[in-house]
Amino acid sequence: MVPFLYSKFMVPIYFFCFQTIEVGFVDTIEFKYVNPTVFYQHNFPDILGISRGGACDAFISGVKCCPPLLIPCGLKILALSMNKNVSTNRLFKVHAWLSVGLLAADLLVLYTFNSNNSDIYRNHTWLYRLHAAAELASLSVCIFL
Structure with missing residues (x-):
C-alpha cells in the first residue's frame, strides 16, 4: 500500500470525503422518498437558487452544505501533527466504525420521519446534530487516542 494514502493525516x-458523499446521498433519499417539501421551500431556492429540482439537485444541495466540515477536518490534522503516539491502524478502524454508525443514524432519522407530525426541518436539524456529534467524537479520538 502507498504509505501516504495510509497515513494518519489522511x-x-x-x-x-465520506461525510460529503453521505450527506449528498441522504439528501437524495430524503428528497425522493421522505420529505421533498423542505427541498422546495429551503434547499432549492436558498442553497441552489432554483425553484424546482430533482434528485441530482438534492444531492448537490447536500454537498454544498458540507464545507463547514472542513474546519474540524483541519483541527484534526493539526491535532494529529502534535500527537505522535497515534496508531494509524486504530485511527482508521475507529473512523470506519464512526462512518458506519453515522450512516445508520442518518438513515434512522429519515426512517422515523412522520410527515403528519414532524416539522419539515426536523430531519435537517437531527442530521446537523448527528454530524456535529460525529465530528466531536472524531476530534476527541484524534487528540486522545
Missing part, C-alpha cells in the same frame, strides 16, 4: 480527509 484519515480526517477520508472522513470528510
Whole structure:
C-alpha cells in the first residue's frame, strides 16, 4: 500500500470525503422518498437558487452544505501533527466504525420521519446534530487516542 494514502493525516480527509458523499446521498433519499417539501421551500431556492429540482439537485444541495466540515477536518490534522503516539491502524478502524454508525443514524432519522407530525426541518436539524456529534467524537479520538 502507498504509505501516504495510509497515513494518519489522511484519515480526517477520508472522513470528510465520506461525510460529503453521505450527506449528498441522504439528501437524495430524503428528497425522493421522505420529505421533498423542505427541498422546495429551503434547499432549492436558498442553497441552489432554483425553484424546482430533482434528485441530482438534492444531492448537490447536500454537498454544498458540507464545507463547514472542513474546519474540524483541519483541527484534526493539526491535532494529529502534535500527537505522535497515534496508531494509524486504530485511527482508521475507529473512523470506519464512526462512518458506519453515522450512516445508520442518518438513515434512522429519515426512517422515523412522520410527515403528519414532524416539522419539515426536523430531519435537517437531527442530521446537523448527528454530524456535529460525529465530528466531536472524531476530534476527541484524534487528540486522545
